[in-house]
Amino acid sequence: MSAASADPLERTPLCELHLELGAKMVPFAGYAMPVQYPLGVLKEHLHTRARAGLFDVSHMGQASLFGPDHQTTAAALETLVPADILNLQPGRQRYTQLLNEEGGIVDDLMVTRSADPAEDGKLLLVLNASRKEVDYEYMSGRLPDSVRLHPIRDRALLALQGPEAAAALARQSPQAPTLRFMGALATAVAAFECHVSRSGYTGEDGFEISVAADQAIDLARLLLAEEGVQPIGLGARDSLRLEAGLSLYGHELDEMTSPVEADLSWSIPKRRREAGGFPGWDRIQRELRDGPARLRVGIKPEGRAPARDGTEVLEPSGARIGIVTSGGFGPTVNGPIAMGYVDTAYARPGTPVELMVRGKSQPARIVDLPFVPHRYLR
Amino acid sequence: MALERFTEDHEYIRVDGDIAAVGITHHAQEQLGDVVFVEVPEVGRTVKQKEATAVVESVKAASEIYAPVSGVVVEINADLAANPALVNEDAEGKAWFFKLRVADKSELDGLMDRAAYEEFVKRS
Numbered sequence: 196m197s198a199a200s201a202d203p204l205e206r207t208p209l210c211e212l213h214l215e216l217g218a219k220m221v222p223f224a225g226y227a228m229p230v231q232y233p234l235g236v237l238k239e240h241l242h243t244r245a246r247a248g249l250f251d252v253s254h255m256g257q258a259s260l261f262g263p264d265h266q267t268t269a270a271a272l273e274t275l276v277p278a279d280i281l282n283l284q285p286g287r288q289r290y291t292q293l294l295n296e297e298g299g300i301v302d303d304l305m306v307t308r309s310a311d312p313a314e315d316g317k318l319l320l321v322l323n324a325s326r327k328e329v330d331y332e333y334m335s336g337r338l339p340d341s342v343r344l345h346p347i348r349d350r351a352l353l354a355l356q357g358p359e360a361a362a363a364l365a366r367q368s369p370q371a372p373t374l375r376f377m378g379a380l381a382t383a384v385a386a387f388e389c390h391v392s393r394s395g396y397t398g399e400d401g402f403e404i405s406v407a408a409d410q411a412i413d414l415a416r417l418l419l420a421e422e423g424v425q426p427i428g429l430g431a432r433d434s435l436r437l438e439a440g441l442s443l444y445g446h447e448l449d450e451m452t453s454p455v456e457a458d459l460s461w462s463i464p465k466r467r468r469e470a471g472g473f474p475g476w477d478r479i480q481r482e483l484r485d486g487p488a489r490l491r492v493g494i495k496p497e498g499r500a501p502a503r504d505g506t507e508v509l510e511p512s513g514a515r516i517g518i519v520t521s522g523g524f525g526p527t528v529n530g531p532i533a534m535g536y537v538d539t540a541y542a543r544p545g546t547p548v549e550l551m552v553r554g555k556s557q558p559a560r561i562v563d564l565p566f567v568p569h570r571y572l573r
Numbered sequence: 574m575a576l577e578r579f580t581e582d583h584e585y586i587r588v589d590g591d592i593a594a595v596g597i598t599h600h601a602q603e604q605l606g607d608v609v610f611v612e613v614p615e616v617g618r619t620v621k622q623k624e625a626t627a628v629v630e631s632v633k634a635a636s637e638i639y640a641p642v643s644g645v646v647v648e649i650n651a652d653l654a655a656n657p658a659l660v661n662e663d664a665e666g667k668a669w670f671f672k673l674r675v676a677d678k679s680e681l682d683g684l685m686d687r688a689a690y691e692e693f694v695k696r697s
Binding site for chain 1: 606607609610612628630631632633634635654
């Protein structure tokens, strides 16, 4: 699709359905993906917040880690991530980051412990599309022989998000809506064997549903036929996650940035902070103790002009103190919103800053994230 | 009947005597998607042909609007600041961005008429 990329784009198992639904397809992380459907980004965003949206996220990496028992698999993964995996309970999911030796983020991911006692020792991972091959190589080279990484390439991933997601899914799957936020189980959705978690990337209540690739279109059609469900593209996915204050790899997160700088310290529990045993522990310990040099923050422009990725953040006197990493228009906020990094001295909510937009200085303020409150079912 | 011309950047210019209204085409607004912000120039500003004169931002991206011909900005469309979505509703009607007093009408000769523009859109 893009003349610049030499490799042909990969297609997700839902590609045909996107075209049938009238999606506008764009290249994203090596895949042809729907950026919007005929409804358009703005209405798709608002629809997801008001009712329910179905997203194709099959481009994301799904993988399993297999070991002889949970203790062994969890201990192996803990050498690469700063989360508590050992105490992750069956059927529970956790957010964490794959770290490099410098404490930079190789990727951010979801880790799920299988709910099935017969699968003790198995962890499921969901990784970013743009990073999954890097991740597989990074992890394979660092896992002990007793723990195997198995990329899953024959399954699709759907996300059903929004206040009516649970009601829509309940009509096809009585089990799935019994989950709480960050819970997961293997269960049938209609006639299809799925793995369902109560999670997402919009700030709304919702589910991610893993299904065999050859059943993905049939399942998507069933869910789209439910009252209140519309197909939603990557455009709205991006504005929804930005309003929810959620980081996107390649924007807020990269191999130079630590989880402390990214304001993800909440995902590093006490045991891991104190005992370490993950890459970059010394840097993370130091940043937790002394504070990081820069911090991820919410930035609210005071006017109407959006400030995009790469916009410089200045202090009122004109000195450069940071940069916008994601920015645009928030349809629910009904105004411009941004996230970025600023020197920690300027990170306090309420701090006035200036954004350099097309050569003109625009007033803005550091604000708490998220811009739109999360509505997870805890 | 006003004279209508189009640029390869998908602006239209509608000339009535010495005064010309400039906006983006229906095709351009379709490509942009939902317009959420518009920045218009100051009245009195002198612009050269192809100079970035206004800005339109959709949920997806920011785009510059270039002056199709040289001139002086004599009027701006104040409705657009309050209601940027007007660009999606009526791009080639009520959603003009600014009006120019045209400096040199011969610059219009290098622009496309509607038939040529429609052909240009089909090819691109």
